Amino acid sequence: MKSIINYFKEIFGAILGLLKGMKVTGYYFVHPGQIVTEQYPENRDTLKMFDRFKGEVVMPHNENNEHQCTACGICEMNCPNGSIEIISEMQVLPDGKKKKVLSKHIYHLGMCTFCNLCVKTCPSNAIIMDQTFEHAVFDRAKLTKVLNQPGSVLKKGVVE
Amino acid sequence: MAEEIIGGKLEEQEFSINMGPQHPSTHGVLRMMLKLKGETVMEVKPQLGYIHRGIEKMCEKITYQQSIHLTDRLDYLSAHILNEAVCLTVEDALGVEVPERVKYIRTIMGELNRIASHQLWWCAFGMDLGALTSFFYGLRDREKILDIFEKSCGARLLLSYNVPGGLMYDIQSDFQKDVKDFIQYFKKKLPEYDDLLTGNPIMQQRTKGVGLLTKAQAIDYGVTGPSGRGSGFSCDVRKHQPYSAYSKVNFKEILYTEGDSFARYRVRMDEMWESMSIIEQLIDNIPEGDFALKMKPVIKLPVGEYYTRVEAVRGEFGVYIVSDGNKNPLRMKFRSPNFSNLAVIDTMASGQKIADLIAIGGSMDYVIPDMDR
Numbered sequence: 360m361k362s363i364i365n366y367f368k369e370i371f372g373a374i375l376g377l378l379k380g381m382k383v384t385g386y387y388f389v390h391p392g393q394i395v396t397e398q399y400p401e402n403r404d405t406l407k408m409f410d411r412f413k414g415e416v417v418m419p420h421n422e423n424n425e426h427q428c429t430a431c432g433i434c435e436m437n438c439p440n441g442s443i444e445i446i447s448e449m450q451v452l453p454d455g456k457k458k459k460v461l462s463k464h465i466y467h468l469g470m471c472t473f474c475n476l477c478v479k480t481c482p483s484n485a486i487i488m489d490q491t492f493e494h495a496v497f498d499r500a501k502l503t504k505v506l507n508q509p510g511s512v513l514k515k516g517v518v519e
Numbered sequence: 520m521a522e523e524i525i526g527g528k529l530e531e532q533e534f535s536i537n538m539g540p541q542h543p544s545t546h547g548v549l550r551m552m553l554k555l556k557g558e559t560v561m562e563v564k565p566q567l568g569y570i571h572r573g574i575e576k577m578c579e580k581i582t583y584q585q586s587i588h589l590t591d592r593l594d595y596l597s598a599h600i601l602n603e604a605v606c607l608t609v610e611d612a613l614g615v616e617v618p619e620r621v622k623y624i625r626t627i628m629g630e631l632n633r634i635a636s637h638q639l640w641w642c643a644f645g646m647d648l649g650a651l652t653s654f655f656y657g658l659r660d661r662e663k664i665l666d667i668f669e670k671s672c673g674a675r676l677l678l679s680y681n682v683p684g685g686l687m688y689d690i691q692s693d694f695q696k697d698v699k700d701f702i703q704y705f706k707k708k709l710p711e712y713d714d715l716l717t718g719n720p721i722m723q724q725r726t727k728g729v730g731l732l733t734k735a736q737a738i739d740y741g742v743t744g745p746s747g748r749g750s751g752f753s754c755d756v757r758k759h760q761p762y763s764a765y766s767k768v769n770f771k772e773i774l775y776t777e778g779d780s781f782a783r784y785r786v787r788m789d790e791m792w793e794s795m796s797i798i799e800q801l802i803d804n805i806p807e808g809d810f811a812l813k814m815k816p817v818i819k820l821p822v823g824e825y826y827t828r829v830e831a832v833r834g835e836f837g838v839y840i841v842s843d844g845n846k847n848p849l850r851m852k853f854r855s856p857n858f859s860n861l862a863v864i865d866t867m868a869s870g871q872k873i874a875d876l877i878a879i880g881g882s883m884d885y886v887i888p889d890m891d892r
Contacts, residue, residue, distance in 0.1 A: 373720035380715045384652060395659055409666075411673035411688065439585035474588035474679045475687060480816070488673065 408490040413473040416443075416466050417489040418506040425514040426507055428485035430461035434477035442470035443477060461507060468494060469502035483517050533561060540569045544647050544877045547887025551864075551876075558872050563865045571891040578851040583609050583683055583818045586851065591677035593855060594889035596636040597832035599672075600629045602681035607762060608827040608838045609683040612820045619764075620808040621685045623801050626764040627698065628672075628680065630794040634705070635664040636832040637787045637794075640884045644784065645716050647881035648725055653716050660708050663701050670697065683818055685811025698802050702795050709791060717788065726780035730867040730879035733778055740866070741859040744834025745790060746883050749783035751776035756830040768800045780882035787884070817846050833857055833884055857889040 387394055399406070408414070420426050430447035446463040464486075478488055486506065496502060539550040548569035554562035574593065578586040583605070590601040603625050610617060638661040645653025665675040671690050672680040680687050691697075716722050732742065737750040747754045755772040757765045773789040775782035820842035828837040834856025841850040860883050868876045 376718045376720045376723075379718050380652075383656075383711050383714050395662070409670045409673070411671070411691075412669060413673045437585070439581050439588060472588055472677075473674065474585075475673065476584060476588075479682075479687065 408492065410490070411488075412490045412492070413475055413488045414491040415468055415489050415494065416471065416477060416486050416506065418464060418486050420508055420511055421514065424508060424511045426461075426485060426511050427483045427514050427517045428461045428464055428507065429483055429513065429517060430459045430464075431482065433480050433482060434486060437476045437480045439474060439476070440470045440472055442467040442472075460513065464506040466504045466506050467502065468504060469499060485517075532556075538876075544880060545887070546643060546880075546885055549861075549885065549887045549890070553873070553876070555873065558874075560868050560871055560873055560876055563868050563876065565861050565864060567861075567891050569891070570888050572888075574892045575851055575853060579848055582846050583820070583848070586848075587681060587683075588677070588679045590853070591679055592888060593853060593892060594831055594833060594836070594857065594886045595676055596639060596886055597632055597836075598676065598678045599625075599632040599680060600829055600831045601836060602679065603629060603763070604827055604829040604831075604836050604838045606681045606683050607829065608825050608840055609818060609820065611827055612823070612825040612840065612842065613683075613818070615684065615812060617685055617812060618808045618810075619806045620810060622764040623805045624686060624690055624810070625681065626768075627798050627801050627805075628668075628678075629763070630797050631664050631667065631698070632678075633832050634791050634794050635661050635668075637791050638664075640787060641712060641716070644881040644884075645722075647877050648722055650716060650719065650722065653712075656708075656711065656715060660705055663704065667694070667697050667701060670694070682811065682814075684814040685809070687811075689810040690805075695802055695805070698798060702799060702802075705791075705795065709788075712788065717784070723781065725875070725878050726784060726882065728779050728781075729871060729875045730780045730882060731778050732863060732867055734776070736863065736866060737778075740863040742834070742863050743859065744830070744832070744856050745773075745786040746783050746860050747834065748773055749775050749786045749882075750778035754835065756828050756835055760828070762827075762829060764801060765797075768797050770797050780878050783882040819844060819846050820848070828854070831856055833886065833889070834860060853892060855889045855892065857886055861885060861890055 418426050418428060430445055432445050435443045435445050444465040445461065446465065447459045448462050449457050450460045452458055475488065478486055494502075533554055533556050535552060535554045537550055538553055539545045540548040545551065550566040550569060552564040552566060553560055572592070574589050577589060587602050587605055590605050591598040593601055638657045642654040642657035645651070645657075668678060669675050671694055672678045672687070732746075732750045734751045736742075737747045737752040742750070742752070743754045751774055753772060753774060756762075758772045770793050773786045773793060775786055820840065822842055822844045825840045825842070826837060828835050830836075835854065836856055837854030839850075839852040839854070840848045843849045864879065864883070867879050871879070
C-alpha cells in the first residue's frame with residue numbers, strides 16, 4: 360500500500376516540478392516585451408559600440424593629412440604577436456641633423472589579439488583602438504593594413 | 520556471425536569507443552577513450568593535446584606585461600581572475616603594493632566574472648541534460664555582465680584588464696550604477712533558474728547519486744573549486760589565503776557533503792548568491808585613488824622563484840615563475856584547476872551509464888584550453 364502511495368506521490372511531485380518550470384516559460388510567452396533579442400544585421404545603423412571597445416588599431420589623421428607617429432617603434436616592441444611592423448627612413452634636415460621619418464606603419468589584423476598594449480604604450484598617442492567589428496574578408500591579404508595614409512606627414516610639435 | 524545473433528549466442532564483451540575530440544558535450548576538443556560493456560562505462564581514458572598551444576613556452580619569450588594576454592586564453596571564462604594571478608605574482612616578486620582602489624575593482628570584476636562563468640555553466644549543464652530552455656535564460660542574464668565588461672574593459676570575454684601594478688584603465692563613471700542595476704536584476708532572475716532546472720524531476724533523477732566523489736578522493740586527486748566543495752573539501756583560496764580585497768568582505772564558503780553531481784550543481788548555484796553579496800559589500804566603498812602604479816616600461820623580476828595562487832572559477836589556479844633577472848621569465852608554470860579535475864573522471868564515471876558520464880562531465884564544468892595550455 361505504501362509503495363503505491365509513494366508511486367503516486369512521485370508522479371504528483373514530478374508534475375508539480377514541471378508545472379513550476381512551465382510557469383516561467385509561460386510568463387515570457389505572454390510577455391513578449393520582456394524578451395531581449397538583438398536584431399543584429401537590421402540594427403546596423405543604430406548599433407553603437409562602447410567607447411573602449413577594442414575593434415582594430417587605427418591611426419587618426421587630421422584634416423591636413425598629418426599623423427602623430429614619430430616611428431619610434433615602441434608599439435612594435437610591445438606587441439606580443441608581431442602584428443605591427445614599422446618601416447622608417449632617415450631624412451636629412453636642412454640644418455644637417457638626421458631624423459627618423461615614418462614611411463609605413465604596417466598592421467596585421469589577422470595576428471592581433473587586441474591586448475591594447477600598443478595603444479597604451481604609445482608615447483605620442485598616434486594610434487587608437489577603433490570600434491569597428493565587422494572584420495570578415497574574402498582574401499587574407501586584406502587583413503594586412505598600412506595605417507598611415509599616403510602622403511601623410513608628421514604633425515608639427517609632436518616630439519618623442 | 521549472423522547465426523550467432525539469431526541463435527542468441529552473441530556473447531557480451533567489452534568494446535571501446537572514442538567520445539570526442541569533436542563532441543558537443545565535452546565542451547571543447549577533449550577525447551575520451553571509453554571502455555563500455557553494453558551501456559555501462561568500465562573505464563574512461565582522457566586524451567589531451569588537441570588544443571595544446573604551448574602557452575607556458577611562449578611566456579618564456581615575452582615580457583611579463585605581454586604574458587597577461589596569453590593567460591586570457593587558458594580558462595577563457597575566468598579570464599580576469601587568471602590575469603590577476605599573474606599580476607599578483609609579479610607584484611609580489613617586485614614587492615610593490617597596489618592601491619586599495621585597484622584591489623577593490625579587481626575583486627568586483629573577478630566576482631562578476633565568476634557569476635558570468637557560472638551562468639554559462641548553468642546554460643551548458645542544462646543543455647547537456649537535454650533542457651535547451653536553460654540555455655537561453657542563462658545567456659540572457661550573462662549578456663548584462665558582458666556589457667559591463669565591455670564598457671569598462673573594452674572586451675567581453677578576453678578582458679586583459681589587469682596589468683602588473685594596476686589596471687589598464689580606470690572604471691567608467693557609471694560602473695557602480697551598472698553593477699548595482701545588474702545585482703537588482705539578477706536577484707529577481709536567479710530564482711527563475713531554480714524553478715526551471717533545479718526543481719525539475721528529470722534533472723534531479725539524472726544528477727542525484729550520480730558521479731560520487733568522496734572527500735578523501737577529492738583531496739587525493741587535488742579536485743578544487745566548486746567540484747571539490749561539493750564533496751565537502753574546504754579549498755576556497757579566497758577564504759584560506761585572502762588576496763586583493765577578499766579579507767575585507769564577509770562571505771561563507773559553500774560546502775556540500777553529498778559529493779554527487781547535484782551537490783556540485785548546488786554549490787555553483789549558491790556561489791552566485793555569495794558572489795552577489797561580495798559585490799554588494801564592495802561596490803559602494805571603492806576608495807578614491809590611482810588605478811595603477813607607475814611601473815617601469817620593462818619589468819625585471821629579481822632572481823628567484825615566485826608562486827601565487829588564486830581561486831579561479833573552477834578551482835585553485837597557481838602561477839609559478841622562475842626568474843633569472845631578465846625581462847622575461849626563465850620558466851612560467853600554470854597550475855590549472857581543470858587538469859586536476861579531469862584526472863578524477865575515471866574514478867567517478869566507472870560503473871555508471873554512458874549518459875551519466877555526460878552529466879558528470881557537465882557538473883565538473885570542464886574548460887579544455889585550460890587543461891592543455
